[in-house]
Amino acid sequence: MEHASESEVNNAGKHVRSLNTALNQVLFGQEELIDLVLTGILARGHILLEGLPGLGKTELVKGLSKSLQLDTKRVQFTPDLLPGDITGNPVLQEVDGRRQFVFQPGPIFTNLVLADEINRASPKTQSALLEAMQERRVTVLGHTHELPNPFFVLATQNPIELEGTYPLPEAQLDRFLFKLEVTKNDVETLERIVNMRELGTEPDVQTIMDGETLGEVLALVRRIFLPGVVANYIARLVDGSHSGQSNAAKSIKYGASPRAALSLASAAKARALMNERTHASFEDVKFVAPAVMRHRLVLDYNARVEGLTTNNVVHDLLEEIPFQANATPRTLQTQTPATT
Amino acid sequence: MSEKESQKPAWRQLAQGVASKINTAWWLEKLGIPLVVAALTISISILIARRELPAIPWLNVSIAAATILIVVGLIAWWLAKRHFETPEQAMVRIEASMKLRNSLTAASAGVTPWPDAPKKVDDGTNWHWPRLLTPLIASTIFIAGSVLLPVSARTAADQQGTDEPQAWKDLQADIEALAEDDTVQEEYLEELEKRIEELKKQDEDDWFSHSSLEATDALKKAHRSEVENLERNLRQAERSLNSLQKGAGKLSEGKKKQLLDEFQNALNQMGNGAMKPNKELLDQLGDIDPGNLGNLNKEQLDQLRENMRKAAGKCEDCQGDGQGQGGGAGEKDWLDEMLEENPNPGEGQGQPGNGQEGEGAGNGGINRGPGTAPGVLGREGSDLETGKMEGLESKDLSNTLPGDLLEIIDGEHDVEREKVGIREGGNIDDAGKGGDRIWRDSLLPEEKKALKKFFK
Numbered sequence: 001m002e003h004a005s006e007s008e009v010n011n012a013g014k015h016v017r018s019l020n021t022a023l024n025q026v027l028f029g030q031e032e033l034i035d036l037v038l039t040g041i042l043a044r045g046h047i048l049l050e051g052l053p054g055l056g057k058t059e060l061v062k063g064l065s066k067s068l069q070l071d072t073k074r075v076q077f078t079p080d081l082l083p084g085d086i087t088g089n090p091v092l093q094e095v096d097g098r099r100q101f102v103f104q105p106g107p108i109f110t111n112l113v114l115a116d117e118i119n120r121a122s123p124k125t126q127s128a129l130l131e132a133m134q135e136r137r138v139t140v141l142g143h144t145h146e147l148p149n150p151f152f153v154l155a156t157q158n159p160i161e162l163e164g165t166y167p168l169p170e171a172q173l174d175r176f177l178f179k180l181e182v183t184k185n186d187v188e189t190l191e192r193i194v195n196m197r198e199l200g201t202e203p204d205v206q207t208i209m210d211g212e213t214l215g216e217v218l219a220l221v222r223r224i225f226l227p228g229v230v231a232n233y234i235a236r237l238v239d240g241s242h243s244g245q246s247n248a249a250k251s252i253k254y255g256a257s258p259r260a261a262l263s264l265a266s267a268a269k270a271r272a273l274m275n276e277r278t279h280a281s282f283e284d285v286k287f288v289a290p291a292v293m294r295h296r297l298v299l300d301y302n303a304r305v306e307g308l309t310t311n312n313v314v315h316d317l318l319e320e321i322p323f324q325a326n327a328t329p330r331t332l333q334t335q336t337p338a339t340t
Numbered sequence: 341m342s343e344k345e346s347q348k349p350a351w352r353q354l355a356q357g358v359a360s361k362i363n364t365a366w367w368l369e370k371l372g373i374p375l376v377v378a379a380l381t382i383s384i385s386i387l388i389a390r391r392e393l394p395a396i397p398w399l400n401v402s403i404a405a406a407t408i409l410i411v412v413g414l415i416a417w418w419l420a421k422r423h424f425e426t427p428e429q430a431m432v433r434i435e436a437s438m439k440l441r442n443s444l445t446a447a448s449a450g451v452t453p454w455p456d457a458p459k460k461v462d463d464g465t466n467w468h469w470p471r472l473l474t475p476l477i478a479s480t481i482f483i484a485g486s487v488l489l490p491v492s493a494r495t496a497a498d499q500q501g502t503d504e505p506q507a508w509k510d511l512q513a514d515i516e517a518l519a520e521d522d523t524v525q526e527e528y529l530e531e532l533e534k535r536i537e538e539l540k541k542q543d544e545d546d547w548f549s550h551s552s553l554e555a556t557d558a559l560k561k562a563h564r565s566e567v568e569n570l571e572r573n574l575r576q577a578e579r580s581l582n583s584l585q586k587g588a589g590k591l592s593e594g595k596k597k598q599l600l601d602e603f604q605n606a607l608n609q610m611g612n613g614a615m616k617p618n619k620e621l622l623d624q625l626g627d628i629d630p631g632n633l634g635n636l637n638k639e640q641l642d643q644l645r646e647n648m649r650k651a652a653g654k655c656e657d658c659q660g661d662g663q664g665q666g667g668g669a670g671e672k673d674w675l676d677e678m679l680e681e682n683p684n685p686g687e688g689q690g691q692p693g694n695g696q697e698g699e700g701a702g703n704g705g706i707n708r709g710p711g712t713a714p715g716v717l718g719r720e721g722s723d724l725e726t727g728k729m730e731g732l733e734s735k736d737l738s739n740t741l742p743g744d745l746l747e748i749i750d751g752e753h754d755v756e757r758e759k760v761g762i763r764e765g766g767n768i769d770d771a772g773k774g775g776d777r778i779w780r781d782s783l784l785p786e787e788k789k790a791l792k793k794f795f796k
Binding site: 003006225227228229230275277278279280281282283284322323324325326327328329330331332333334335 | 361362365366368369372423425429432433436437439441442443445446449451452462464465466467468471472
């Protein structure tokens, strides 16, 4: 496969930059979140957004769908939601004088699915959605139905009000490329929101690119060059997340999967494209690593009792694992590691 | 070559420099401990050589030391080699440190053009000087110290090992002297030598042990006693013979009998002692009939007396303590002088001893000699001798031992006589139990104070 050229990357980068600007007009004070959402989209990943109600998660997804001119459907997950309510159901219809089941596609047959409060649905329904996320197709009554391309799931969940919820199992969490934490706004941002928004109205969002252009950009991401040393860094990071492989992983019960390594590579490439580079770098990996790894690590009991979070562990891991594979002799002092 | 491609050699050169730095650092890290060990070995070897050899062949030592250091350096290089970095790996280090976002790696792969090469690169490392210099300084100090420390070459005397106790040497010297002069019979000397050898057979570390020194002291005292006995007996016999010879026909019967008894007694004691005079002298003395000294001519008697005097003198020299007695050969015992008949008592000049150190007294008389009279009750002991030491009573209470009487106090224990139990008004006077009771009621205030001080 031919590597992406500088001109192609620059051209795609302009679109992405415009998209970024547009989304920043929708959601104030969440520049990093928007960066990561776009990175996840460019890496063809599904994203789990976690945050308190009212922080703009749904608004962000709506803005994204408008700016990309993608077909969007929203599913509000509830405990009585059934798998068929998402994937679609066979409906008995009369066709040519004969009664037969005709598949009625569910809301999942769209480009961008907003799965609101995904942890409120039963595990059965969650697994139906997560299967579709992985396979990008749905099988009902022995018939397989391909999902539209591109297909993204942006799920949200509320970290509070856990009563009556079904937390996603680790295996299903692994399907999400990113888990992003939507943080609260500071005073300046809140003031800006109050000044520029009206309750009950939706912001005007400019269309940046259509589905076709988005497809080209997504194809270009795959052609971004991933240097061997960066791949090696990703491998060492994922390996270091397993207990006994690093000091940072002392409190980890289960480390990141190979899917995490693939996710890191894809996300790093997407990040490189966003920065209009033809190759991914250590810094790209370091930037996306928390979002990729935080929901894939399982801490042991002691760590949880001590209040340690996977964010802390990933941070320690990034501090511990050096960019270069070769160790530095003790007769040399290492300076402060490079930061992104 | 394009403009951007022209930067490749520059970057490679910079990467080569960084790789050299990293590789040198690895070599120095692996060199640290072996270098210190080698330097320590070299310095110890130099110190031993300086101690053992009268002259150090510094050229050879330098060559050997240099060879060892080179070998250590090669071993360190071999150990460090597996960590060595290539310029490509060093390039990754550079781009990571300089935040070049892997542009050098991408340029190496031909994906992107080479960025402009700076004059100097930052590889993200600095020399860790303390860790780097510690082994070098330590090694230098070790070697310099071994060269500069004042160490004197071992002398022949040092090489003899542990010096044996002086008493053994004295006894050995006595044995040799007595054997050389053939003064006493060999059996005694052989026995004495055998005992000394037994002492010497002990482990050298035990030569100065308490038991060894005690045995040596006992042997020395026994030897001295034997020597003194023999000397005394010889002198007694010689005196008696001399008196009998000089006073032949003039002595009263009582005096003559006394002298004969003394002579015989001395002979018997010599014969019974462990240390006997040499066989020739003993036979001569045994053959003499003191009652018929007239059978021997004057020369024979003088010769016999001379032999006895010489033997006694040698015995006097051999007191087993290696100390001279201070008397010259001509010194005469004061008793000898008294026993010698003076034809003109009270007259004439005193005859000092012929020896160098003799201080013989005059023979008396108005014009008596210049010599000072010896102490008639024997030599006075030195004030410094142990016999003159007086014990001092220690009043230092800090050195007392359990059971020592510190002081006597005339007092009575303040024991409460009243009955313990419920008292008037509902108060309970509890004297405590066991140790508490003794503590509260049975001890004097001074004792309480002492106990408190002890348990503080």
